[in-house]
Amino acid sequence: MFRKPDKMPKPESLDAVGESSVRQLIAQGKHKVALERAKQIHKASASPATEALVVDAYAARIRALLDHGLLVEAKALSDLVRERYPSAGASIDQLRTSAEARQGNLDALLRPLNDPAISLEQRTSIEEAVGREVTDLAALAECPALGAGHPLRTGARALHKAFEAVTSQLVPEDALVLPEVSRRSPLAPWKMLIRAIGCFYRREDEACRRYLEAVPPGSAASRLAPALLAMADGGSRNSLPHEAAVLVSGVTQERAGLRAALQELDRAFAADDERRILKGIRNAAAECRLHCPALLEKLKGYMTVRAVIADIDSDHALPAMGGHPRKDAQFHRLFARALEATSDSKHYTFACAIWAAFLEKAKDEGWFTGHGPEAAMLYIRMAELLRVVPGHLLEMSQASARKEIDDPEAFYYLYPELLYERACAIDPHSEHFSKWLEWASTNRLAASSPEKIAEMWHAACPQDLAPLLHLMTSAERRKSFHKAIAILDKAEAIDAVHPAVRRARLRLMFANAVRQLKQRKPRLAERTLLVIQGLPQVRQGDRRAFLAALRGICSAIYGSTKATEAAVEKLTRLLDSAAAANFVIAGAASACNYQFSVCSPADLSEKELAALPAAIARVCALAEDIGWTFTPRRGWLEVAARSLRERRLELSSGQLRLLAKVALRAEYPEMAYMASAAGLALGLADEARFLLLRAQALPEWLWNRRNRCIAAAISLARSAKDSTLIAEARNLPTSGSGELSIEPDELEEVRRRERAANVYPTRQDPGPIYSSMEPEELCDCPACRRERGEPVDEDEEPDLGDLSFLDNMPLPEGVPPVIARALVEEIKQSILRGESPDELLDRLGVGGKKRRKGKRR
Amino acid sequence: MNPWEALGIPEDASEEQIRAAYLGKVKEFPPERAPEEFEKVRDAYDSLRDPRRRGRLVLLGPDPTTPLVSLLDGLPGERKFVGPKPWLKVLNGR
Numbered sequence: 001m002f003r004k005p006d007k008m009p010k011p012e013s014l015d016a017v018g019e020s021s022v023r024q025l026i027a028q029g030k031h032k033v034a035l036e037r038a039k040q041i042h043k044a045s046a047s048p049a050t051e052a053l054v055v056d057a058y059a060a061r062i063r064a065l066l067d068h069g070l071l072v073e074a075k076a077l078s079d080l081v082r083e084r085y086p087s088a089g090a091s092i093d094q095l096r097t098s099a100e101a102r103q104g105n106l107d108a109l110l111r112p113l114n115d116p117a118i119s120l121e122q123r124t125s126i127e128e129a130v131g132r133e134v135t136d137l138a139a140l141a142e143c144p145a146l147g148a149g150h151p152l153r154t155g156a157r158a159l160h161k162a163f164e165a166v167t168s169q170l171v172p173e174d175a176l177v178l179p180e181v182s183r184r185s186p187l188a189p190w191k192m193l194i195r196a197i198g199c200f201y202r203r204e205d206e207a208c209r210r211y212l213e214a215v216p217p218g219s220a221a222s223r224l225a226p227a228l229l230a231m232a233d234g235g236s237r238n239s240l241p242h243e244a245a246v247l248v249s250g251v252t253q254e255r256a257g258l259r260a261a262l263q264e265l266d267r268a269f270a271a272d273d274e275r276r277i278l279k280g281i282r283n284a285a286a287e288c289r290l291h292c293p294a295l296l297e298k299l300k301g302y303m304t305v306r307a308v309i310a311d312i313d314s315d316h317a318l319p320a321m322g323g324h325p326r327k328d329a330q331f332h333r334l335f336a337r338a339l340e341a342t343s344d345s346k347h348y349t350f351a352c353a354i355w356a357a358f359l360e361k362a363k364d365e366g367w368f369t370g371h372g373p374e375a376a377m378l379y380i381r382m383a384e385l386l387r388v389v390p391g392h393l394l395e396m397s398q399a400s401a402r403k404e405i406d407d408p409e410a411f412y413y414l415y416p417e418l419l420y421e422r423a424c425a426i427d428p429h430s431e432h433f434s435k436w437l438e439w440a441s442t443n444r445l446a447a448s449s450p451e452k453i454a455e456m457w458h459a460a461c462p463q464d465l466a467p468l469l470h471l472m473t474s475a476e477r478r479k480s481f482h483k484a485i486a487i488l489d490k491a492e493a494i495d496a497v498h499p500a501v502r503r504a505r506l507r508l509m510f511a512n513a514v515r516q517l518k519q520r521k522p523r524l525a526e527r528t529l530l531v532i533q534g535l536p537q538v539r540q541g542d543r544r545a546f547l548a549a550l551r552g553i554c555s556a557i558y559g560s561t562k563a564t565e566a567a568v569e570k571l572t573r574l575l576d577s578a579a580a581a582n583f584v585i586a587g588a589a590s591a592c593n594y595q596f597s598v599c600s601p602a603d604l605s606e607k608e609l610a611a612l613p614a615a616i617a618r619v620c621a622l623a624e625d626i627g628w629t630f631t632p633r634r635g636w637l638e639v640a641a642r643s644l645r646e647r648r649l650e651l652s653s654g655q656l657r658l659l660a661k662v663a664l665r666a667e668y669p670e671m672a673y674m675a676s677a678a679g680l681a682l683g684l685a686d687e688a689r690f691l692l693l694r695a696q697a698l699p700e701w702l703w704n705r706r707n708r709c710i711a712a713a714i715s716l717a718r719s720a721k722d723s724t725l726i727a728e729a730r731n732l733p734t735s736g737s738g739e740l741s742i743e744p745d746e747l748e749e750v751r752r753r754e755r756a757a758n759v760y761p762t763r764q765d766p767g768p769i770y771s772s773m774e775p776e777e778l779c780d781c782p783a784c785r786r787e788r789g790e791p792v793d794e795d796e797e798p799d800l801g802d803l804s805f806l807d808n809m810p811l812p813e814g815v816p817p818v819i820a821r822a823l824v825e826e827i828k829q830s831i832l833r834g835e836s837p838d839e840l841l842d843r844l845g846v847g848g849k850k851r852r853k854g855k856r857r
Numbered sequence: 858m859n860p861w862e863a864l865g866i867p868e869d870a871s872e873e874q875i876r877a878a879y880l881g882k883v884k885e886f887p888p889e890r891a892p893e894e895f896e897k898v899r900d901a902y903d904s905l906r907d908p909r910r911r912g913r914l915v916l917l918g919p920d921p922t923t924p925l926v927s928l929l930d931g932l933p934g935e936r937k938f939v940g941p942k943p944w945l946k947v948l949n950g951r
Contacts, residue, residue: 374912
């Protein structure tokens with residue numbers, strides 16, 4: 001049974017709960033509700049405590065009214081409270097005085113300051129009220145309650161004057177020292193505010209922020225801080241009170257109209273609508289002139305450039321924007337860049353002319369001098385632009401320029417050679433020479449030889465390796481090995497461990513020895529071979545075999561059979577194969593214009609025959625290493641192919657690739673195909689390379705399969721990030737559509753079917769056919785286009801490829817139908833072959849007089 | 858960021874002007890007090906003091922195909938003098 005406990009917890013008194021809720025509401029700023037609740041509590045149980053609670057709620061409400069600037073309402077309410085609750089006297093009086101002070105009636109607030117006996121506490125309280133409430137500096141400056149020389153009046157006078165000044169004109173910092181207002185004065189926050197406003201107008205935003213931070217939060221002056229910060233930072237104005245938002249709008253210009261006009265003009269350019277563009281230009285220029293005149297010239301520059309690119313008649317565009325833009329360096333740069341951005345090489349010569357004009361303007365305007373690195377970079381930029389222009393277009397531009405003035409210097413910007421030359425003369429930088437050399441090496445318009453440029457480069461930058469390597473290779477190509485070796489000496493002095501330098505020494509020495517043997521100068525060759533023997537590089541791989549081969553040839557030229565036999569024996573020992581020894585010495589002898597042969601396929605044992613593919617691959621590797629082209633005779637390759645086909649040889653991926661390459665070089669695609677099949681069987685490692693070799697080995701009529709193999713190789717190389725292989729594949733000729741993209745499932749199918757296709761294709765057995773993967777080529781003739789529902793011009797000529805119209809031609813009278821059909825067939829073939837009617841008639845033996853040679857049109 | 862803007866100078870500023878602007882900005886943003894701003898200023902100065910880098914930036918210039926409305930971005934707002942009255946209205950709350 002429920003039993004009332006002996007001691008129930010004492011409930012909190014109603015007054016305490018009510019008071020706490022009222023105080024909470026006041027703290028939350030809900031003054032009106034707090035006042036109603038306090039009144040109810042007081043009405044329910046009136047006591048001094050509840051009266052004090054009501055007075056506090058009233059005081060909070062009056063303060064809120066004051067904060068909202070409702071001074072009349074605040075005063076009326078304080079009068080009412082004073083009358084109804086006499087006990088509230090002091091606190092309400094203070095609020096009333098605050099209200100008066102805000103209205104500029106400062107007498108009541110300030111009069112006590114004239115009393116010499118005023119307590120420190122009261123003085124402090126008044127001064128705090130001044131700092132918190134006084135917003136009318138003029139009223140304070142003229143307040144009769146204080147003497148004319150009172151610091152508050154003199155300070156307020158100075159502040160008022162300064163406030164009017166900073167809000168009306170630019171005022172320098174030193175004019176805002178305001179010594180009349182001390183640091184401890186209740187008006188000190190005003191001094192900080194005025195300085196902040198001064199900084200804001202002088203665009204010293206950082207200093208403005210610092211001054212605002214020094215304004216105490218509760219002070220009267222602090223009420224301007226949010227607006228000033230919004231203006232300085234360009235932040236949001238949404239949270240500002242109405243008056244502050246009005247101030248911000250008034251001070252900072254609104255550009256909504258201009259923004260809308262520019263957006264519309266952007267849309268018009270995107271739509272490529274001339275009428276709309278011209279209207280947009282007119283509106284944007286008018287808005288800009290009105291609301292942002294400082295931007296007008298820049299905007300006109302942009303609009304002019306965009307109008308030119310959009311092919312708008314300048315006779316219409318320029319009047320719409322109110323005349324030409326200022327043609328300064330900025331404008332020319334913008335124009336040139338816009339022409340570049342068209343990515344149309346036809347515009348590039350014009351872009352170069354504009355860049356040349358930019359250079360002149362930039363020099364005049366003091367951007368840079370005409371002989372500094374900036375000018376050099378500009379010349380290089382123009383030259384690089386001209387590289388993209390097709391040669392015939394560039395020559396046409398140069399020819400038309402020459403018609404005006406026959407001096408290339410006047411139109412230097414149309415001549416890449418002059419541009420590179422100027423850039424390198426001004427700023428002899430490796431990058432500039434490199435670009436010039438690259439251009440001269442590949443361009444037929446180059447007047448200076450690449451060697452001359454490389455020599456200039458070497459003279460300007462003696463520590464650069466690139467020009468020396470170029471000169472060395474060039475000398476090597478001309479077979480000036482002495483000169484090449486002399487250049488190599490210089491290159492070695494700069495960077496002896498550079499891979500190109502390291503490889504070059506042995507290659508050049510061997511080439512020199514071969515030439516000496518070719519010239520039948522065995523003594524000289526012997527000396528060279530002795531030097532080669534001393535090189536550390538010669539000990540790597542099979543290089544000593546080539547040295548032995550050259551020694552053998554040297555001995556043979558001397559006629560020393562014994563020495564020759566010794567050399568061949570050494571060679572065979574080094575390569576561990578009579579066949580390989582034969583290839584090396586026969587190849588070296590052939591390079592020296594000498595006949596030398598050790599053995600033929602018939603001389604080989606069964607074991608050596610089995611090892612023949614490996615021997616060929618080994619010699620191929622040696623040849624690649626020392627820069628010698630090795631192509632064995634067809635007979636040897638046929639034996640090797642037989643061995644490859646009939647025996648299960650264990651050849652590495654590298655050996656198979658070398659075999660495939662040498663077979664392609666020897667125009668023996670069947671063997672290359674066989675090597676690729678063996679390579680594909682090895683697995684994933686070099687699959688892309690073998691697919692590429694497979695593509696090269698396929699007969700031309702299998703162009704579709706060939707394209708698919710190339711596409712698959714590219715796709716696999718892309719996955720392996722093998723850019724060299726991708727470049728190699730892209731350089732191969734393709735047929736048909738030339739489409740080299742492949743879907744993942746198609747790739748898998750190509751890989752699977754090519755791995756399975758081990759037999760060289762024939763007409764009877766072509767192997768995998770991928771016709772479903774090749775994109776369908778749509779016929780472009782009018783009839784087919786009409787059938788597909790595509791638009792066809794009625795005046796369009798019939799497609800010459802479609803010769804069916806010949807079948808419907810009326811037959812000439814008296815010609816038997818069989819003869820007529822044969823004739824029509826012959827005419828069709830003739831058209832497809834591209835023969836002229838005369839040639840057809842000549843071929844049919846019905847032509848008239850034969851034309852003389854050289855007279856045929 | 859545009860290095861000329863970072864240093865508060867025009868694009869045709871001479872080397873002396875670039876250096877003077879840099880020193881001014883270093884005083885405004887000393888590395889020990891404003892390391893991030895100093896970093897930006899330093900980067901801008903490094904871009905402009907090397908003539909080749911400066912040349913590359915000069916040739917790069919603004920993008921001519923940029924939307925025209927973007928010309929308003931970063932444009933310093935006008936600061937009109939409106940006299941004391943609108944300011945006082947904010948102070949008086951009316």
